[in-house]
Amino acid sequence: MGPRRSAASSCHRLLLPLLLLGVSGFFQSYAVEVDIKDASNATCLYADWMMRFLITYESNNGDYKTTTLNLSSSVTHNGSVCGNDTQAALLAVQFGEGHSWSMNITKNNETYQGDFITLTYNTNDTAVFPDAKRKGPVTVLVKDPLHPVQLNTVFVCHNSYFFEAENITQIFWNVTVQAFVQNGTVSKKESRCPADRPTSAPTIPPTIANVTTASTTTLSPAPTSAPKPVENPDTGNYSLKSGNKTCFLATVGLQLNVTQNKPLLININPKTTVADGACGNTTATLKLNDGNSTLIGFTFAVKNTSASVQKFYLREVNVTLLNHLNGSVISSADNSNFSKWDAFLGSSYMCRKEQTLQINEDVQVHTFNLWIQPFLVEANKFATAQECSLDDDSILIPIVVGAALAVLIAIIVVAYIIGRRKSYAGYQTL
Ligand SMILES: *[C@@H]1O[C@H](CO)[C@@H](O)[C@H](O)[C@H]1NC(C)=O
Ligand SMILES: *[C@@H]1O[C@H](CO)[C@@H](O)[C@H](O)[C@H]1NC(C)=O
Ligand SMILES: *[C@@H]1O[C@H](CO)[C@@H](O)[C@H](O)[C@H]1NC(C)=O
Ligand SMILES: *[C@@H]1O[C@H](CO)[C@@H](O)[C@H](O)[C@H]1NC(C)=O
Ligand SMILES: *[C@@H]1O[C@H](CO)[C@@H](O)[C@H](O)[C@H]1NC(C)=O
Numbered sequence: 001m002g003p004r005r006s007a008a009s010s011c012h013r014l015l016l017p018l019l020l021l022g023v024s025g026f027f028q029s030y031a032v033e034v035d036i037k038d039a040s041n042a043t044c045l046y047a048d049w050m051m052r053f054l055i056t057y058e059s060n061n062g063d064y065k066t067t068t069l070n071l072s073s074s075v076t077h078n079g080s081v082c083g084n085d086t087q088a089a090l091l092a093v094q095f096g097e098g099h100s101w102s103m104n105i106t107k108n109n110e111t112y113q114g115d116f117i118t119l120t121y122n123t124n125d126t127a128v129f130p131d132a133k134r135k136g137p138v139t140v141l142v143k144d145p146l147h148p149v150q151l152n153t154v155f156v157c158h159n160s161y162f163f164e165a166e167n168i169t170q171i172f173w174n175v176t177v178q179a180f181v182q183n184g185t186v187s188k189k190e191s192r193c194p195a196d197r198p199t200s201a202p203t204i205p206p207t208i209a210n211v212t213t214a215s216t217t218t219l220s221p222a223p224t225s226a227p228k229p230v231e232n233p234d235t236g237n238y239s240l241k242s243g244n245k246t247c248f249l250a251t252v253g254l255q256l257n258v259t260q261n262k263p264l265l266i267n268i269n270p271k272t273t274v275a276d277g278a279c280g281n282t283t284a285t286l287k288l289n290d291g292n293s294t295l296i297g298f299t300f301a302v303k304n305t306s307a308s309v310q311k312f313y314l315r316e317v318n319v320t321l322l323n324h325l326n327g328s329v330i331s332s333a334d335n336s337n338f339s340k341w342d343a344f345l346g347s348s349y350m351c352r353k354e355q356t357l358q359i360n361e362d363v364q365v366h367t368f369n370l371w372i373q374p375f376l377v378e379a380n381k382f383a384t385a386q387e388c389s390l391d392d393d394s395i396l397i398p399i400v401v402g403a404a405l406a407v408l409i410a411i412i413v414v415a416y417i418i419g420r421r422k423s424y425a426g427y428q429t430l
């Protein structure tokens, strides 16, 4: 109870919850910015990030359901503290109907590191847990899996990363955090997460060395194998930005068919899927990361079909499945020889019916309600669409019908000639 501690507890706190309407108004996500000031009104703990949680809970009829808990627009940060050499810093936020999340951060000689992440979700929140069997707060404690960060260095991760503990997946992206900020100024020196480094795989989550979990209420474990989807996947809206401008638009429902001993169908849930990637003049890549450890990359390229006509087309699709717990790659498939979904540059490509992309002999991607524009997006809107209705099997129908008609006509002509000959022969006998 020394003077340092009372100085810390008199920290000034300042919260600026920012409302960001998702990626270009498609799916709604909120960013939180927390800027904690010390007694001299200097920033000592700074964090700006986005997160969401996938929570599996037991419903009234005994089924297990997975729901998404998002940050709400109003977030408080009661209890956040600067910390010092002896006391851990604490980043704590409260949101929605009685949910809270916090992380305590310790300082060593040269580094700082998250210690434990505590998530408390309240199953009384009927908007998120409409039919939860057990009502009330549930607390889950997870050891922070990230590596230590040098002091006077800001941790930055634009790509998403996530980790799982018990029946929860915590997903983070657009993260900027610095604890034990020196001289009130967030550092210019950045420590990037592995997913942001160009050489590494896009979004493999950090290895979880020792996840320890503790629930205040004992929920029965979630079912281990997800039931096979029988329905079509939900259609998701995804987009990429370059600066403030939307440069890539995609609307698509995705289903994977992965054969490991037997085929397994996996629907991609748009609500838990984060889009990133890169726009360009001649290639563009959309990477989708479903919190359920699925990464899909679509790469489009531009080709000249004549001196003056340019088209874009789908060139490559990558699928990587990761182990939920330790992030190790279960299966990885890549096909860079596609030449599909082509449309004139400046327009969009649309195909509502189901299509199959064969990535390798074990992995297929089924697409539904596809509408995509990887280049030259203007004003956040799709340009005129070229539809797939004239492609593949639908072009066969007129050919088959035409061929059948030709055969029919030939038969009629032959029958007519034979008939004529017969009747002619008949007249001759007269
Ligand atoms: C802290 O600084 C902010 C602006 O930097 C100022 O508005 C505020 O009044 C200051 N508070 C105190 C207690 O000095
Ligand atoms: C946070 O603190 C404010 C004011 O100190 C209080 O009105 C609010 O109820 C607190 N919120 C929570 C979740 O404790
Ligand atoms: C961080 O918080 C957890 C959970 O409240 C606690 O067990 C742990 O001792 C804390 N760590 C430090 C260094 O205060
Ligand atoms: C903070 O200020 C002190 C003295 O003004 C200086 O020695 C130190 O290098 C500064 N640290 C940073 C990280 O700017
Ligand atoms: C996706 O976008 C379309 C229009 O582009 C809109 O009609 C639809 O409601 C959106 N879906 C979601 C889930 O936001």
Ligand SMILES: *[C@@H]1O[C@H](CO)[C@@H](O)[C@H](O)[C@H]1NC(C)=O
Binding pocket: 257, 258, 259, 263, 265, 361, 362, 364
């Ligand atoms: C899934 O893939 C396997 C092997 O490629 C195939 O036999 C099966 O018909 C596919 N199932 C669906 C629903 O596409």
Ligand SMILES: *[C@@H]1O[C@H](CO)[C@@H](O)[C@H](O)[C@H]1NC(C)=O
Binding pocket: 202, 285, 297, 298, 299, 316, 318, 334
């Ligand atoms: C797909 O995977 C290959 C090899 O694993 C890699 O070289 C390529 O960059 C990946 N493409 C995307 C779009 O992720």
Ligand SMILES: *[C@@H]1O[C@H](CO)[C@@H](O)[C@H](O)[C@H]1NC(C)=O
Binding pocket: 323, 326, 327, 328
């Ligand atoms: C991850 O876990 C799986 C199954 O639990 C195991 O087979 C695999 O070796 C683990 N990988 C790593 C890198 O720890």
